[in-house]
Amino acid sequence: MGSLGALLRHPDDVYPLIKLKMAARNAEKRIPPEPHWGFCYSMLHKVSRSFALVIQQLGPDLRDAVCIFYLVLRALDTIEDDTSILTDVKVPILKEFYRHMYNPEWHFSCGTKDYKVLMDQFHHVSTAFLELGKGYQEAIEDITKRMGAGMAKFICKEVETVDDYDEYCHYVAGLVGLGLSKLFHASGSEDLASDSLSNSMGLFLQKTNIIRDYLEDINEIPKSRMFWPREIWSKYVNKLEDLKYEENSVKAVQCLNDMVTNALLHMEDCLKYMSALRHPAIFRFCAIPQVMAIGTLAMCYNNIEVFRGVVKMRRGLTAKVIDRTNTMADVYGAFFDFSCMLKSKVDDNDPNAKKTLSRLETIQKTCRDSGTLNKRKSYVLKNGSNNSALIILFIILAIIFAYLSANRLHK
Structure with a gap:
């Protein structure tokens, strides 16, 4: 669970963290008994x-x-x-x-850790894929074929321009958005969303x-992976890897802010897409990652630590997002709050300050115009209260929960 220091600063993180831990355990108990489906759902828990x-x-x-779609694309x-x-x-x-999904004998050894297991035992995924309905199979095959071709193209091509960047992101993520929209439609739960909105969800x-993982990608062995477009980073440094060096800290942060x-x-397309969803479970499935994304951007913006290590939302805030993202009003509220957080970090001297503020103001206006902001309590921004009695109560509950969990494990 979250560190003690984080829990002391954010005592209301404790309950969502406990709920998240319990939900994870319950989900793991619901692994299907069939060997191939058991492998797929067990692997899903390990890779995400x-x-x-x-x-x-x-x-x-x-x-x-969706489970098989995710594992197929994770393997790719x-x-x-x-x-x-x-x-x-x-x-x-x-x-x-895309052809190998129809061959339960196929596998290819690559990757590391859980990903290597996925690749070595991919026959389980293929077997499960062949049991899906025809409409699901066709949607997954179509997207996998297009994504594989796009990935192959960029193995031999650098991300030079912003258009290249958008094209690459389309192949590796925009197509995921299109594929999910097709699966939702094939299930009979949703209307088929437009390709442009689906693409934006993925992008x-x-x-x-890509922004968050700069350091991991640039330090990849045996070869760096470079996805930031030259059209952006060349305004600040001569080589993309130069951004990680301390002497370039000012330029690195400016480049980071340009990327954000x-x-x-x-963002506006994402809100349009989510506002059209009807099924509550599908809505949560789509909305939680989007709220996590705007939250992560708020953490990364103007933050030199992107070039020094890993920047991400604290676990307690992540648990809150998962627990409290249930309606479109929740999404508008979270997008508004995280955009406020990001806006507070904009330096007027930043080369892109005006552009950044303009885009943030546009999204804040959309959130205000929804008419839902005054109907919710913010879980993103601090409200300034610090109830010590509440802190002690939450910590006691957390200790009791941990004690009971430990006892169950030893029985």
Whole structure:
């Protein structure tokens, strides 16, 4: 659970953290008994615990389809990410990967840790895929084929311009948005969303990840992975890796803020997409990652630590997002609060300050115009209260919970 210091500063994190931990345990208990489905859901929990929690709330058929869609794309991504695979080996595999889903005998050894297990035992995923409804299979095949071709293209092509950046993000994430929209429609739960809005849902998440993961990608062994577009970073340094050096700290932060400002372009589309969703479980499935993304951007903006280590939301705040993102009013409130947090960090001397503020004001206006902001309590921004009695109560509850959990494990 969160560190003691964080819990003392944010005592209201404790209850959402306890609920999240209990939900994770309950989800793990619901692993299907069939070997192939058991492998798929167990692997889902290992490669994305928060995603696995949200997916469990979907209806059975859609839940299975989204689980397999995620694992298929995670396997494809593992091949793309493995910089030890020679290009002339990697490119054909990426292009033909969509065919392998129909072959329960196929596997390919690459990746590390849980991802290597996924690749070595991919036959379980293929077996489960073949049990999905035809509409689900066709949607997954179409997106996997297009994504593999796009990934192969960028194995041999650098991300030079902002247009290249948008194209790359489309292939690796925008297509995920399109695919999920197709799966939601195939389930009969939602109307088919437009490609442009679906694409923006994916781009917003992907650009957030690319910004957050700068240091991990640039330090990749045996070869750096570079996704920040030259058109942006070349305004600040001569080489992308120069951003991580202390002597370039000022320019690095300016470049970071430029990247965040670019990502903000997609927020309004994301709100439009989510506001059209009807099914509560599908809504939460879509909304929680989007709130996490704007929260992560707020943490990263103007923060030199992006070039020194990992910047992310504290676990307690993540638990709150998962617990309290239930309606579109919750999303408007979170987007407004995180944009306020980001706005407070904008330095008037930053080269992109005016552009950043303009985009933040646009999204804040959309949130205000929803008419929902005065009907909720902010869980993002501090309200200045610090009730010591409440802190003690929450810590006692946390200790009791930990004690009971430990006893259950030893029985």
